[in-house]
Amino acid sequence: LSGGVALRDAARxxxxxxxxxxxxxxxxxxxxxxxxxxxxxxxxxHLVGNEELVxxxxxxxxxxxxxxxxxxAKHVIEMGDSPIEALRRKRGSSIEEAVLLLRQGEADxxxxxxxxxxCVAASTLRLGLLPRVKRAGIAVAFYAGDRPVIIIDVGxxxxxxxEHLIQYGIMASLYSRRILEVENPRVSLLNVGEEDEKGxxxxxxxxGLFQKTRLNFVGNIEGVEIFRSASxxxxxxxxxxxxxxxxxxxxxxxxxxxxxxxxxxxxxxxxVSTGEGGKGGEQAAVAAVLRRSLGKVHERLDYxxxxxxxxxxxxxxxxxxxGRSDAKxxxxxxxxxxxIAELDLNRDITEEIQAFSERE
Amino acid sequence: LSGGVALRDAARxxxxxxxxxxxxxxxxxxxxxxxxxxxxxxxxxHLVGNEELVxxxxxxxxxxxxxxxxxxAKHVIEMGDSPIEALRRKRGSSIEEAVLLLRQGEADxxxxxxxxxxCVAASTLRLGLLPRVKRAGIAVAFYAGDRPVIIIDVGxxxxxxxEHLIQYGIMASLYSRRILEVENPRVSLLNVGEEDEKGxxxxxxxxGLFQKTRLNFVGNIEGVEIFRSASxxxxxxxxxxxxxxxxxxxxxxxxxxxxxxxxxxxxxxxxVSTGEGGKGGEQAAVAAVLRRSLGKVHERLDYxxxxxxxxxxxxxxxxxxxGRSDAKxxxxxxxxxxxIAELDLNRDITEEIQAFSERE
Numbered sequence: 094l095s096g097g098v099a100l101r102d103a104a105r106x107x108x109x110x111x112x113x114x115x116x117x118x119x120x121x122x123x124x125x126x127x128x129x130x131x132x133x134x135x136x137x138x139h140l141v142g143n144e145e146l147v148x149x150x151x152x153x154x155x156x157x158x159x160x161x162x163x164x165x166a167k168h169v170i171e172m173g174d175s176p177i178e179a180l181r182r183k184r185g186s187s188i189e190e191a192v193l194l195l196r197q198g199e200a201d202x203x204x205x206x207x208x209x210x211x212c213v214a215a216s217t218l219r220l221g222l223l224p225r226v227k228r229a230g231i232a233v234a235f236y237a238g239d240r241p242v243i244i245i246d247v248g249x250x251x252x253x254x255x256e257h258l259i260q261y262g263i264m265a266s267l268y269s270r271r272i273l274e275v276e277n278p279r280v281s282l283l284n285v286g287e288e289d290e291k292g293x294x295x296x297x298x299x300x301g302l303f304q305k306t307r308l309n310f311v312g313n314i315e316g317v318e319i320f321r322s323a324s325x326x327x328x329x330x331x332x333x334x335x336x337x338x339x340x341x342x343x344x345x346x347x348x349x350x351x352x353x354x355x356x357x358x359x360x361x362x363x364x365v366s367t368g369e370g371g372k373g374g375e376q377a378a379v380a381a382v383l384r385r386s387l388g389k390v391h392e393r394l395d396y397x398x399x400x401x402x403x404x405x406x407x408x409x410x411x412x413x414x415x416g417r418s419d420a421k422x423x424x425x426x427x428x429x430x431x432x433i434a435e436l437d438l439n440r441d442i443t444e445e446i447q448a449f450s451e452r453e
Numbered sequence: 454l455s456g457g458v459a460l461r462d463a464a465r466x467x468x469x470x471x472x473x474x475x476x477x478x479x480x481x482x483x484x485x486x487x488x489x490x491x492x493x494x495x496x497x498x499h500l501v502g503n504e505e506l507v508x509x510x511x512x513x514x515x516x517x518x519x520x521x522x523x524x525x526a527k528h529v530i531e532m533g534d535s536p537i538e539a540l541r542r543k544r545g546s547s548i549e550e551a552v553l554l555l556r557q558g559e560a561d562x563x564x565x566x567x568x569x570x571x572c573v574a575a576s577t578l579r580l581g582l583l584p585r586v587k588r589a590g591i592a593v594a595f596y597a598g599d600r601p602v603i604i605i606d607v608g609x610x611x612x613x614x615x616e617h618l619i620q621y622g623i624m625a626s627l628y629s630r631r632i633l634e635v636e637n638p639r640v641s642l643l644n645v646g647e648e649d650e651k652g653x654x655x656x657x658x659x660x661g662l663f664q665k666t667r668l669n670f671v672g673n674i675e676g677v678e679i680f681r682s683a684s685x686x687x688x689x690x691x692x693x694x695x696x697x698x699x700x701x702x703x704x705x706x707x708x709x710x711x712x713x714x715x716x717x718x719x720x721x722x723x724x725v726s727t728g729e730g731g732k733g734g735e736q737a738a739v740a741a742v743l744r745r746s747l748g749k750v751h752e753r754l755d756y757x758x759x760x761x762x763x764x765x766x767x768x769x770x771x772x773x774x775x776g777r778s779d780a781k782x783x784x785x786x787x788x789x790x791x792x793i794a795e796l797d798l799n800r801d802i803t804e805e806i807q808a809f810s811e812r813e
Contacts, residue, residue, distance in 0.1 A: 285695040293611045293612055315699050316696045336645065336696075340701060343677035347597060
């Protein structure tokens with residue numbers, strides 16, 4: 094478990110992982126890290142957290158390799174903690190130490206499934222923002238139809254100004270093109286109507302500014318269109334984006350429940366025997382098909398499949414994974430963190446933001 | 454089809470229906486009105502719109518009763534029209550004439566599935582607001598779990614101030630209690646976190662004000678909680694509410710599609726025959742169960758079941774039905790319009806708003 098030698102190997106990418114962050118930490122986080130270490134042996138993983146707990150999990154995962162090391166951290170910021178206050182009170186928390194590893198050049202990226210606000214605050218305070226970037230934004234990608242759609246910002250910045258939204262559009266467009274491999278991504282502004290003049294003061298001002306960028310700006314988009322692949326990048330303020338994300342999560346959860354309920358009733362023997370050909374034993378077959386199908390729908394919806402949400406605009410690669418992340422979600426987050434670091438997305442963002450500022 | 458006699462019977466409730474409003478007007482609107490006229494023979498229904506088209510639909514529906522009359526209107530405001538501009542250009546549109554019937558005392562309520570913005574503008578301009586009410590708000594009710602949940606405002610007012618939101622809470626709480634029969638409705642503020650100090654400037658200011666009301670205010674609510682029956686009335690600004698509503702609509706649509714896709718694959722003979730007991734003919738049985746189940750889920754989600762969304766705060770009963778309303782949705786909207794008029798919800802709203810203003 095001593096990663097010291099590997100660390101000095103400059104050719105290897107290092108990822109700092111907040112081993113204590115998330116509802117299922119450290120167990121699922123460590124499992125995900127072990128899976129990544131196995132599949133990407135050229136990575137150095139730094140598991141930041143309570144040494145004993147993390148070591149136990151590594152042992153439980155039967156990990157004996159060299160490319161994971163434990164970096165001790167004294168505190169854990171809980172999901173319910175007030176971010177700024179917790180960062181002050183719990184100096185040396187796992188998320189803060191992970192971010193510091195990045196700042197010190199020992200890691201190329203950070204992954205955390207912990208308190209989102211604390212992760213944003215620690216990253217912004219300790220790493221700073223990229224040149225000319227005014228606010229960092231969280232970009233969440235999910236499948237709608239057959240293409241990935243990005244929503245930015247989903248909660249880093251709840252008091253957005255027009256120029257923040259423009260920068261979100263620029264940054265997320267690059268993320269879409271370079272990381273998700275969408276050609277010439279269509280960028281839109283989330284609004285209450287498609288007409289140019291619709292919306293509140295923020296969206297009206299922002300709409301005009303977007304038209305001056307070199308982005309493939311396709312105008313306003315309504316909520317219902319997000320899921321119809323009408324756009325590849327949907328820009329909104331962090332208040333709206335956070336609510337959209339959580340409403341979508343709540344509704345999807347409720348819908349899957351509702352399907353189970355309704356199908357459960359449909360599979361009741363009394364119901365099944367009333368005609369449609371179902372007789373006794375066939376129920377098991379139907380139920381099995383349904384269970385598999387529900388699982389697949391869940392997979393297609395699950396944005397953890399995309400490997401967490403990058404915090405775009407900070408001077409470093411920071412990936413925020415969902416609080417409920419399991420090992421697979423953590424594995425995917427590590428994979429995406431690595432990709433963003435390797436492709437040096439932040440260099441592109443810096444150049445584009447500079448080019449846009451100079452044209453203004 | 455001459456309702457003149459019935460009109461002079463003051464004991465009968467009159468409902469003015471925008472026969473031209475909605476994607477499926479006038480056909481589905483007229484069908485819904487005919488169903489209501491059959492089931493509630495004590496109602497007078499005024500179908501406002503193109504006389505010939507409406508008459509043809511009435512004939513197609515084989516309606517020969519006396520409690521429906523046609524009120525001619527010269528214009529139709531289309532779904533895509535800019536509301537204020539269209540009201541100016543198309544004087545005497547079906548929605549405007551319907552609202553005027555209410556103002557003239559010939560109808561007790563208005564139902565429209567047409568252009569929402571035009572309906573809000575016509576109602577606000579022609580009827581005015583109830584005493585001390587600052588802004589009208591659209592209250593949408595839907596099932597989450599086993600209880601109805603109301604979201605207000607879903608788009609009447611995209612530039613909300615704290616006092617508007619407080620009034621929305623008061624009005625929707627009365628709607629919940631008196632019309633949806635929820636006891637002591639829990640009122641919450643839609644926000645990005647549950648802690649009191651969370652949110653943007655609007656929600657922070659509003660939160661403090663809500664604590665001073667006599668409402669059963671349960672604090673901030675996150676998007677994911679809406680569908681967990683954590684609150685009976687969810688208050689938000691019209692920008693956020695409109696986006697929430699449309700995101701929910703888009704996601705539900707997409708999810709039902711996804712279920713169909715995945716289940717379609719699961720029902721492929723090649724798949725079904727690989728083990729789970731399915732053999733040839735049983736597929737039909739499975740498919741039938743699934744089709745029925747999808748239909749039921751759709752029904753449970755469908756907020757048209759609740760009979761449209763009242764525009765609370767205007768001096769009159771105005772029900773906005775979904776643009777895609779079918780006959781059943783129109784029927785339900787008429788039913789709710791009648792109930793709100795009969796129970797005189799606006800008197801309660803006026804009293805509560807006055808009581809709150811005086812305590813301040």
